[in-house]
Amino acid sequence: MKIKVGVFFGGSSVEHDVSIITAVQAMENINKDKYEVIPVYIDKERTFYTGNVLREMDTYKDFKAYKKYLKKVTLVKKDDEFCLVNYNSIFKSVVNTIDVAFPIVHGKGVEDGSLAGYFDSIGVPYVGPKVLGAALGQDKVIQKQVMAAEGVNVVDYIWFFEEDYIEDEDSILKKVKKLGYPVIVKPARLGSSIGISFVNDDKKITEAIEDALTYDEKIIIEKAVDNLLEVDCAVFGDHSYMETSLIGEMLTSNEFLTFEDKYLAEGGGKKSPSKKLSGEVSTSGFKIPAKLDKAIETSIYDQAKKAFRALELSGVTRFDFLVNKKTKEVYVNEPNTIPGCLAFFFFTPKDISYETLLDNLITITIKNYKNSLKKVSVFESNVLSTYGGSKGAKNKLM
Numbered sequence: 001m002k003i004k005v006g007v008f009f010g011g012s013s014v015e016h017d018v019s020i021i022t023a024v025q026a027m028e029n030i031n032k033d034k035y036e037v038i039p040v041y042i043d044k045e046r047t048f049y050t051g052n053v054l055r056e057m058d059t060y061k062d063f064k065a066y067k068k069y070l071k072k073v074t075l076v077k078k079d080d081e082f083c084l085v086n087y088n089s090i091f092k093s094v095v096n097t098i099d100v101a102f103p104i105v106h107g108k109g110v111e112d113g114s115l116a117g118y119f120d121s122i123g124v125p126y127v128g129p130k131v132l133g134a135a136l137g138q139d140k141v142i143q144k145q146v147m148a149a150e151g152v153n154v155v156d157y158i159w160f161f162e163e164d165y166i167e168d169e170d171s172i173l174k175k176v177k178k179l180g181y182p183v184i185v186k187p188a189r190l191g192s193s194i195g196i197s198f199v200n201d202d203k204k205i206t207e208a209i210e211d212a213l214t215y216d217e218k219i220i221i222e223k224a225v226d227n228l229l230e231v232d233c234a235v236f237g238d239h240s241y242m243e244t245s246l247i248g249e250m251l252t253s254n255e256f257l258t259f260e261d262k263y264l265a266e267g268g269g270k271k272s273p274s275k276k277l278s279g280e281v282s283t284s285g286f287k288i289p290a291k292l293d294k295a296i297e298t299s300i301y302d303q304a305k306k307a308f309r310a311l312e313l314s315g316v317t318r319f320d321f322l323v324n325k326k327t328k329e330v331y332v333n334e335p336n337t338i339p340g341c342l343a344f345f346f347f348t349p350k351d352i353s354y355e356t357l358l359d360n361l362i363t364i365t366i367k368n369y370k371n372s373l374k375k376v377s378v379f380e381s382n383v384l385s386t387y388g389g390s391k392g393a394k395n396k397l398m
């Protein structure tokens with residue numbers, strides 16, 4: 001019997017479209033002899049849909065025309081099964097069931113632990129990090145604080161909330177000046193290089209901050225690394241087992257890899273798993289493997305594993321690294337806990353195909369789920385059996 005994998009994607013996020021691209025590619029590359037793929041699309045209004053047409057990229061070019069082929073659903077646990085229920089039906093009919101959830105989502109409201117928390121509340125096993133790891137992976141400030149505490153190298157930075165900037169703009173700008181130009185201004189909880197600006201001096205810093213604030217009320221400003229080389233390394237596994245990919249060098253004419261570099265490159269890259277898709281995630285923006293000094297390479301692999309464990313990640317994460325080519329200093333920039341293309345092309349040169357990577361992700365999820373069932377999570381005792389109503393309840397429960 002095939003394992004039924006519910007692939008969840010979309011969501012109310014500025015990275016909504018990128019999620020669709022990644023998910024459609026993954027659904028095409030999952031081993032169909034071993035798994036039955038059940039697509040579950042979350043639209044921008046947070047409505048869940050399921051239906052086979054969701055596996056085709058053309059569906060999203062005119063979504064309204066295809067909605068008649070879809071069912072609105074919600075995920076519930078019913079009689080020890082995880083069911084996709086059509087809540088528009090009078091009888092709330094079960095449209096399908098899943099054994100494992102595979103979230104392929106990017107950005108706030110989904111990748112940040114929100115969807116993981118939903119899955120946890122139902123009890124369904126799911127691929128990728130749990131709530132804590134997902135939340136840490138989305139917040140560029142807190143993740144740096146955690147990584148630094150565990151001895152992972154991070155660049156100097158400052159951060160603030162929108163109200164801090166409104167109340168005392170001069171103080172924030174003084175901190176930026178003390179940090180030292182050039183700097184990179186970012187929304188603290190977004191990905192895909194959205195809302196990011198490279199600023200050389202104080203003439204454009206206000207404009208960059210205000211642009212970032214259109215996406216998030218929490219902002220981080222990082223000191224730019226001199227003699228910069230940007231490289232990436234992916235890690236697969238969990239806290240007990242980690243395997244690193246090869247290291248890829250980013251190829252871009254910009255100060256950092258932009259959204260256009262990542263997702264709008266013409267042709268989608270020669271290593272793309274599916275030539276049929278339009279708007280494919282580009283893999284041609286990387287040179288794999290990167291030609292690096294052995295000491296730099298060793299440092300990247302070591303810090304990737306250290307950061308993966310410190311942030312309590314699982315599944316596959318792509319880490320962005322910043323390297324000073326002159327001093328050979330290596331910094332972890334940020335993790336991508338559900339990376340575009342799930343970072344398959346970093347593993348392909350190690351003879352790990354996209355299909356194998358997806359199989360590994362599902363397998364480790366099932367293994368960890370079975371292990372979790374051995375842990376005590378519910379006590380048999382019933383506190384409510386002695387509960388006598390609202391009067392005196394506080395004393396009885398203390």
